Amino acid sequence: MNAIEELFELPEYSIDNSQKRSLLISGLSDLTKFHFKNCQPYRNILTNLNINPEMEFKEIENIPYLPVRLFKSQKIQSIPDNEILKVLTSSGTSGQQVSKIVLNKETSMLQVKALASIITSYIGNKRLPMIIIDTDATIKNKSSLSARGAGLVGLSNFGRNHFFALDENMELKTENLISYIEKNRSESILIFGFTFMVWQYFFKKLKDANVKIDLNSAILIHSGGWKKLQEQAVSNEVFKRELFNQFNLKRIYNFYGMVEQVGSIFMECEEGYLHTPNFAEILIRSFEDWSVLPAGKSGIIQTISVLPKSYPGHSLLTEDLGTIKGIDNCKCGRKGTYFFVEGRVPKAELRGCSDTHAESVLSTSR
Numbered sequence: 001m002n003a004i005e006e007l008f009e010l011p012e013y014s015i016d017n018s019q020k021r022s023l024l025i026s027g028l029s030d031l032t033k034f035h036f037k038n039c040q041p042y043r044n045i046l047t048n049l050n051i052n053p054e055m056e057f058k059e060i061e062n063i064p065y066l067p068v069r070l071f072k073s074q075k076i077q078s079i080p081d082n083e084i085l086k087v088l089t090s091s092g093t094s095g096q097q098v099s100k101i102v103l104n105k106e107t108s109m110l111q112v113k114a115l116a117s118i119i120t121s122y123i124g125n126k127r128l129p130m131i132i133i134d135t136d137a138t139i140k141n142k143s144s145l146s147a148r149g150a151g152l153v154g155l156s157n158f159g160r161n162h163f164f165a166l167d168e169n170m171e172l173k174t175e176n177l178i179s180y181i182e183k184n185r186s187e188s189i190l191i192f193g194f195t196f197m198v199w200q201y202f203f204k205k206l207k208d209a210n211v212k213i214d215l216n217s218a219i220l221i222h223s224g225g226w227k228k229l230q231e232q233a234v235s236n237e238v239f240k241r242e243l244f245n246q247f248n249l250k251r252i253y254n255f256y257g258m259v260e261q262v263g264s265i266f267m268e269c270e271e272g273y274l275h276t277p278n279f280a281e282i283l284i285r286s287f288e289d290w291s292v293l294p295a296g297k298s299g300i301i302q303t304i305s306v307l308p309k310s311y312p313g314h315s316l317l318t319e320d321l322g323t324i325k326g327i328d329n330c331k332c333g334r335k336g337t338y339f340f341v342e343g344r345v346p347k348a349e350l351r352g353c354s355d356t357h358a359e360s361v362l363s364t365s366r
Helices: 005-009 017-038 040-047 106-123 148-155 174-181 193-208 236-247 353-364
Strands: 086-089 100-103 128-132 144-146 157-165 190-194 219-222 251-256 266-268 281-285 298-305 315-328 337-344
Touching: 005 017, 005 106, 017 040, 017 219, 017 281, 017 315, 086 148, 100 106, 100 236, 106 148, 106 219, 106 266, 128 148, 128 174, 148 157, 148 190, 190 193, 193 219, 193 236, 236 251, 281 315, 281 337, 298 337
Parallel strands: 086 144, 128 157, 128 190, 190 219, 219 251
Antiparallel strands: 086 100, 251 266, 281 298, 298 315, 315 337
16 A cells, blocks of 8 residues: 555544654655656756755655746646646636646546545535535536636535526525525535635625525535635634624635645634645745744745646645644644645735635726
């Protein structure tokens, strides 16, 4: 059994730090060698940095990383074009360059398996009736998906009898929504949407219409960035409080992730922290010298994952700021690193699915 197989065999969030790091370094070392051999741009970068992939990497901190922005300007893949199953594009407002991430069958299957391991540890193994706070037009072309579309397709696997709550004009189908909820009243309902869209098209629409719906047994999963909501003084705490007041909705989970490492999502726990799953890790690096910072120090987030085999995305320096809170000792009981995301690096482009959609909406209304 190789490192990746062993990481998947173990129950999610059950591995202590020393065991996890041992398995991760094995898988990451193999990926570094593989991508060096099969991806010319990656090989050029490591060669110019005098990094020999055959060397022994003793710590995950030593695994070479790429800036996530590089995927916007370069074609970076480790598979021939005839093996490409789908192409994912990052979020971006009009005029921005977007990342293009190629997936083959193996990487796609690993990412689906990883997502299932994470999500089912929160909601259970049973497929639930599902409300998607979006329009079905977002996922019409499954061979070329935006980050938003990839998120919808990925999370839709955990639901059944899917109801898309918005029409093509992004208007809430209120009567149909109420009918769907009443029809599935005897079960827990899974709700998924990007943060700004949940707030703008679901919560605000129903609150303004003075429509109160009891979603006490529902589960909301959302993601996509907070920048535009924070400009409206809507923090994570305000978001949760307002949705509870309007819908009696208690189980609300945010997650952090990106299309450049799709599948390796970091889910929020009941204590309000984001957690690294078995097959992924984060490091926090200093602005000044790129050194790895200890828990409690704010810096640039580096995301690490053993999933990407079709492209060298296994170690990426993001454009997000974060702080590690602790490792293996969160009160929620999940092992692994737990952390906060504090926002974007100053002057970095707006990239989250939620934020870029919010920007496009707000731009047209100015």
